[in-house]
Amino acid sequence: MSKLTIKTLAKELGLSIATVSKALKDSHEISSETKKKVLAMAEQLNYVPNPYASSLRKQKSKTIAVILPEVADNFFSLAINGIQSVAETKNYHVLIYLSHESFEIEKNTVNHCLSGRVDGVLLSVSSETSDAAHFEKLKNENIPFVFFDREFENFAAPKIITNDYECGFLAAKLLLSKGCKHPAFLSTSENLSICSKRSAGFTAALTEEGFIKDKHEFVIDCTGTPDTIFDQVQELLKNNPQIDGIVASVERLAMQIYMVSVANSITIPKELKVVAFSTLETAPILNPSLTTITQPAFEIGKTAAEVLFTMIEKKKHNITADSVMILPSTLIERNSTLA
């Protein structure tokens, strides 16, 4: 079966192409009787308008792009569900792009979103992103965009984030209150807004308690695959047996801390207390159950999408850096931080 065009439809009905086209657009120039006939035939023949031709005419793609580092991560998969929940009510399609933490891929993807392919962009930056020229391009083309979770600091665009600094502070205070003398903070990349703010909060709490001499004793970068993270964590704990508490800045680090503790017979929480930034559903059934700072992932995605659609619909996209919304995270104490 060849594709059904409006021409075929018109021929089938014995009407002009213009009449059929107007009828499909519910034009007042066409009688309701003719409209009914056209719609019935369109339904019967399963006529679907060509989306590209239609986009060219309307200059609307009815599509938004979501650019994020990874989908095999609870935070992002929940955030995507939040985004989709809004897009569905707007009859919009969601293009999901993964940067895999690569600045190069992120730039190429943003370039690809220029020139009418999408009506707006939701973005959570890669850990390598060090320059904002690609965000400038979106702005110059008047394409609405919103940062969620991981923002690019010092770049003016709406940002939907959580209270990272405060939670880093809380996590350190919790470990100290449970008796830790040498807590460490595992970061993935100090480039990332979420990590730098969480670690700044952590460091501030330690400084306040008179704990710190050299920041680098306590804040350590860990990156790579699960295996390389395992090796880095194992190395760290071997070389620094005094470490008695860890704040994991993202959940994939927490998993490897548990794996290392199993492999090296380190008892959590007796020898090592652990608190993780995580939306992990299995946190309550881990061995031991994991104390988490749980981000409102679904709500962050949902709110970011709502802000984006406000911009798309009202064309308010000259937004300044002060349009930051902070949705607070929740500290949930479990057995991994028992005193």
Added chain:
Amino acid sequence: MSKLTIKTLAKELGLSIATVSKALKDSHEISSETKKKVLAMAEQLNYVPNPYASSLRKQKSKTIAVILPEVADNFFSLAINGIQSVAETKNYHVLIYLSHESFEIEKNTVNHCLSGRVDGVLLSVSSETSDAAHFEKLKNENIPFVFFDREFENFAAPKIITNDYECGFLAAKLLLSKGCKHPAFLSTSENLSICSKRSAGFTAALTEEGFIKDKHEFVIDCTGTPDTIFDQVQELLKNNPQIDGIVASVERLAMQIYMVSVANSITIPKELKVVAFSTLETAPILNPSLTTITQPAFEIGKTAAEVLFTMIEKKKHNITADSVMILPSTLIERNSTLA
């Protein structure tokens, strides 16, 4: 800044639009010197071709759609990574659509994919899907499509799946070998190919051992949100205290079995042994560590994408039902099934 068209580019270079257009397409009619000049200027002015206009001309969207039930699930998020790994090498974009297990949404999404919006579709059916008319439409429009993981049985299209029947059989045999006398199988929907095959394998193993009188004593459907699944599992175990082993057909069921056992002080594996179809990264660090049948999720996604691109590139999409590829899963014994 207004959008840069090929016309502006031509004006800027003092060349005709046709020349610039041909140069950008690397036509043999244009000298390499001119090509270099055009490309340099395009780069300098950040010229991006209009994707819709370009799609209309080429009749290629350079986009594939992935339609699946859920992204907040390890299996699917890993499968998406597998799909993306192939799409990236082909310079294709991936549109991800979630059906949220709704037949209605799945149908609408498939309809949306007709008429040139995408060059191919990868599909894992919703648990509600009971009719194949929407798949027929894809076929009638000659849009290549491939089922992955969850297929629609009796519909002829390439299918990339795992050895579900065999693994259901293995799981039951494992529970019996560990001393279980009343193992149960938790399904999400007997509509689903993966569930019906896994439960058929389970039932076959029990029958072989002379265990079964009534299938429904052992195979139970559990669906809904985490909370409703919790309630169903709790009810099941309360009303059937003889149940001493469970096979969870999908990982979200396993999580709730653990939650119920914590809430009701049921000791795993002493009082209840558990084996789950799961790609859960935290399986080894759960309390107790979880015995899993681990599907090759990334490879299933990757293979499905490879088959789809073969069809897109070679236009072989009159494929019969015998083009089924089975990538086997792995049984990993851990503490949740200790004798």
